[in-house]
Amino acid sequence: MSYLKIDHITKSFGNNKVLTDISIDFEKGEIHSLIGENGAGKSTLMKIIGGIYQADSGQILMEGKPVRMHDPIEAYGCGIGIVHQELSIAGNMTAAQNVFVNHEPVKWLGFIDWKKLYADAAAEFDKIGANIDPRAIAGTLSVGMQQMIEISKVLSKDVNVLILDEPTSALSDNEIENLFRILLELKKMGKLIIFISHKLNEITRISDKVSVLRDGTCTGTLDREHMEVQTIIRMMVGRNIDSLYPPKAKCRSNKKALSAEHISRTGKFSDLSFDICYGEIVGMFGLVGAGRTECAFSVFGADKIDEGQIYLEGKPVSFKNPAQAIKEGVCYLSEDRKAIGLFVDMTVKENTVAACLKSVCRHGQFLDENKAKEKTEGYIRELDIHPDHCLDYKVRNLSGGNQQKVLFAKWLAADPRILIVDEPTRGVDVGAKAMIHHILRKLADAGMAVWMISSELPEILGVSDKVIVMHEGRCKGILENEDLTEEDVMKTAFREEAEHE
Amino acid sequence: MKRGRKLTIGNREGTLLITILVIFVLMCLIKGRLFYARSNIEAIFSNLAYDLLLACGMTFVIILGGVDLSVGAVLALTGIICTLLIQQGVATIVAVLAGVLFGAAIGMLNGILVAKANVAPFVATLGTQSICRGICYVLTSGYFVAGLSEEYTAIGRGTFLGIPNRIFISILIMLILAVLSRSFRPLKNMFYVGGNTKAAFISGIPSGLTTVLGYGISGLMAGIAAVLMTSSLGMGHASYGISFEMKAISAAVIGGANMHGGSGSFLGTALGVILVALVNNVFIMFNGSPNWSSAISGVMLLLAVGFDVVRNRVKSDRGHR
Numbered sequence: 062m063s064y065l066k067i068d069h070i071t072k073s074f075g076n077n078k079v080l081t082d083i084s085i086d087f088e089k090g091e092i093h094s095l096i097g098e099n100g101a102g103k104s105t106l107m108k109i110i111g112g113i114y115q116a117d118s119g120q121i122l123m124e125g126k127p128v129r130m131h132d133p134i135e136a137y138g139c140g141i142g143i144v145h146q147e148l149s150i151a152g153n154m155t156a157a158q159n160v161f162v163n164h165e166p167v168k169w170l171g172f173i174d175w176k177k178l179y180a181d182a183a184a185e186f187d188k189i190g191a192n193i194d195p196r197a198i199a200g201t202l203s204v205g206m207q208q209m210i211e212i213s214k215v216l217s218k219d220v221n222v223l224i225l226d227e228p229t230s231a232l233s234d235n236e237i238e239n240l241f242r243i244l245l246e247l248k249k250m251g252k253l254i255i256f257i258s259h260k261l262n263e264i265t266r267i268s269d270k271v272s273v274l275r276d277g278t279c280t281g282t283l284d285r286e287h288m289e290v291q292t293i294i295r296m297m298v299g300r301n302i303d304s305l306y307p308p309k310a311k312c313r314s315n316k317k318a319l320s321a322e323h324i325s326r327t328g329k330f331s332d333l334s335f336d337i338c339y340g341e342i343v344g345m346f347g348l349v350g351a352g353r354t355e356c357a358f359s360v361f362g363a364d365k366i367d368e369g370q371i372y373l374e375g376k377p378v379s380f381k382n383p384a385q386a387i388k389e390g391v392c393y394l395s396e397d398r399k400a401i402g403l404f405v406d407m408t409v410k411e412n413t414v415a416a417c418l419k420s421v422c423r424h425g426q427f428l429d430e431n432k433a434k435e436k437t438e439g440y441i442r443e444l445d446i447h448p449d450h451c452l453d454y455k456v457r458n459l460s461g462g463n464q465q466k467v468l469f470a471k472w473l474a475a476d477p478r479i480l481i482v483d484e485p486t487r488g489v490d491v492g493a494k495a496m497i498h499h500i501l502r503k504l505a506d507a508g509m510a511v512w513m514i515s516s517e518l519p520e521i522l523g524v525s526d527k528v529i530v531m532h533e534g535r536c537k538g539i540l541e542n543e544d545l546t547e548e549d550v551m552k553t554a555f556r557e558e559a560e561h562e
Numbered sequence: 563m564k565r566g567r568k569l570t571i572g573n574r575e576g577t578l579l580i581t582i583l584v585i586f587v588l589m590c591l592i593k594g595r596l597f598y599a600r601s602n603i604e605a606i607f608s609n610l611a612y613d614l615l616l617a618c619g620m621t622f623v624i625i626l627g628g629v630d631l632s633v634g635a636v637l638a639l640t641g642i643i644c645t646l647l648i649q650q651g652v653a654t655i656v657a658v659l660a661g662v663l664f665g666a667a668i669g670m671l672n673g674i675l676v677a678k679a680n681v682a683p684f685v686a687t688l689g690t691q692s693i694c695r696g697i698c699y700v701l702t703s704g705y706f707v708a709g710l711s712e713e714y715t716a717i718g719r720g721t722f723l724g725i726p727n728r729i730f731i732s733i734l735i736m737l738i739l740a741v742l743s744r745s746f747r748p749l750k751n752m753f754y755v756g757g758n759t760k761a762a763f764i765s766g767i768p769s770g771l772t773t774v775l776g777y778g779i780s781g782l783m784a785g786i787a788a789v790l791m792t793s794s795l796g797m798g799h800a801s802y803g804i805s806f807e808m809k810a811i812s813a814a815v816i817g818g819a820n821m822h823g824g825s826g827s828f829l830g831t832a833l834g835v836i837l838v839a840l841v842n843n844v845f846i847m848f849n850g851s852p853n854w855s856s857a858i859s860g861v862m863l864l865l866a867v868g869f870d871v872v873r874n875r876v877k878s879d880r881g882h883r
Contacts (some may be wrong), residue, residue: 102763113825151713165815361764363763363764382763382766383763383764383765383766384766384767384768386766387765387766389802390768393764395761395764400758400760400761401758401760401761401764402761402764403761404753404757404761404824405757405758405761406757406760406824406825407754407757407824411753411754415754415761415762415765416765416766418747418750418751418767419747422747425747426747426748427746427747428744428745428746428747428750429744430745470767475766
């Protein structure tokens with residue numbers, strides 16, 4: 062008898078069947094991963110287990126007994142806790158206050174026992190080996206630390222089942238290592254960990270079992286021995302994706318599109334020089350905090366440059382704001398699509414034309430609905446945005462991968478010569494990821510200069526023609542991507558540190 | 563499938579329009595001539611002209627994610643400036659233009675404070691509100707500014723095709739804004755800026771300019787309302803327009819504007835203004851005291867917000883993932 066069993070769960074939203082007859086067994090003391098394309102139903106399933114949604118039919122069994130959970134509090138009562146993808150940290154409260162939010166230790170009359178609060182929090186952090194000062198203001202801590210707080214928050218409620226929804230999407234490599242160490246630790250304590258991720262290498266590394274969802278059905282559960290990347294992908298997309306990455310550039314021109322010479326921005330990056338030519342994809346690799354996004358921001362005119370000069374086709378330029386950059390054909394696809402990329406409460410159409418409003422206006426001032434519609438429909442087809450009649454859908458209602466495609470549509474509609482893409486595949490599924498990589502290559506082959514910022518090494522190596530390696534605000538080397546290995550890149554990033562030792 | 567799911571709660575404008583029509587028909591049946599007499603209908607609409615203008619301006623500001631508390635005071639000050647100029651014998655057209663532009667200028671000042679100096683809209687416009695109201699009293703010492711030329715009072719008291727000018731002008735302006743906001747790029751930009759200011763900036767939309775324009779329009783509307791009001795009443799006074807900003811905000815929200823920015827509808831706002839005026843009239847028709855009018859619009863505001871809550875629940879139950 063399994064510890065937690067979901068038994069023939071079905072769930073529809075209106076006419077939209079999201080989960081069909083799903084049954085999965087979970088055991089204590091295992092890390093059980095859940096993978097599937099965006100919209101496959103992972104999150105819905107987790108929300109049913111976590112008591113946020115109720116299943117239309119089927120049941121959840123714990124140690125053989127059916128349980129019904131109507132809200133997350135009842136789920137906690139059953140020992141089930143979720144760490145959501147979007148962290149819910151109160152930024153100006155202390156780490157300890159965040160851990161014990163709503164169940165602070167109290168003295169008489171309900172006054173908070175501060176001493177105990179901080180001591181208990183320290184104990185919770187100790188338990189997972191997180192090095193966090195309970196009195197630190199949560200908002201000042203790194204995303205990784207905030208996630209540790211979130212995990213402690215759930216664990217402090219004495220749960221046996223810990224669900225993590227894409228916990229690694231915003232973490233640096235070190236933080237991911239730390240998280241995995243904690244997960245293994247928790248597994249040893251006999252907890253069940255359900256881990257949702259898009260990253261195949263993470264899943265194959267730490268899971269004991271992996272269940273694959275596709276279009277609301279479970280296409281199977283693999284245990285450790287059978288966990289092969291190709292198998293998982295086939296189960297996810299129902300076909301083999303032959304080559305994950307597109308071919309390299311056919312013909313790279315020597316015509317420089319964008320050059321940076323010794324550009325610096327105090328406290329962010331210093332003395333960067335690089336060239337990006339038409340027809341090539343230049344990957345910029347660095348860990349979180351290496352100054353990549355800041356550099357792109359400055360080039361794009363969203364921030365200043367303190368020293369140095371940017372050249373566009375050899376002509377010196379300095380953009381005072383993004384509008385000027387866009388006018389010159391320099392576009393920047395932001396890393397955080399919700400915060401600074403999309404207008405989530407506006408329609409797909411309105412989003413698509415947001416950066417090229419002038420071009421869909423009569424006399425440059427009066428919006429031509431037909432032109433906007435035509436343009437958007439073109440991109441929906443070209444980028445295969447689902448559902449295909451989503452023209453007037455609010456972007457909020459699309460899945461993550463499709464939102465990312467809308468963001469691409471917005472920038473492609475602005476007709477760029479130089480496209481800066483910042484973490485273009487963050488939080489999107491394998492299918493959409495491969496598609497985005499192929500789009501980037503297609504754009505480069507059509508003559509565009511593509512500057513791709515990424516902290517995923519396989520992506521950098523798989524897609525780019527040239528790699529700029531950044532570390533702590535400085536450029537550590539520019540490498541031609543010919544037989545380049547992950548090790549080469551990492552060695553370059555940490556070159557000086559290694560020499561010092 | 564439950565039958566209830568197929569019934570859709572229509573959009574806000576439709577709901578408001580139906581409500582208004584139902585009330586109208588019911589009143590015609592119950593009160594008959596007393597209600598649909600020309601004088602009563604004109605009474606409903608003539609007080610609504612100023613509200614309609616201010617509420618339209620407010621809708622822009624709310625779409626931008628802000629709020630403009632200064633409009634009532636701007637109305638009073640603009641009115642006083644206009645009437646003082648007329649009193650001094652300045653040509654009507656000059657006085658009117660000066661007043662209207664002054665309103666727009668105060669609005670743009672609000673916009674600059676919000677967009678460039680990063681002052682919270684509530685605070686910035688509260689400041690200009692107090693300043694404007696204060697200057698009103700300084701200029702007039704609390705006395706009426708009267709003795710206006712007939713040329714000036716004709717603006718507010720005249721009629722066009724049998725419709726009082728102020729009703730005609732305010733509805734015309736509302737319609738123009740409603741049409742332009744859908745297609746005119748500088749106005750369309752407000753939805754982007756209000757929806758996500760950072761994304762608008764990154765997309766090359768001039769968010770600062772757009773904000774200044776939005777608040778400027780709000781001030782401009784207050785200026786136009788001031789001219790219509792002082793000319794039809796035949797005098798200016800420092801106490802005009804007190805709490806008008808609250809009425810404007812209510813109407814915009816009843817009309818479906820979201821205080822978080824990014825959405826709002828001019829037709830909805832107009833229907834909101836009409837609904838509030840109509841319900842007040844109904845109340846008076848049944849011999850209710852006009853003292854209730856503020857309480858009534860408060861109840862309607864909360865009803866509208868409650869309606870949103872219910873509608874969103876229904877929506878999320880249907881699961882818009």
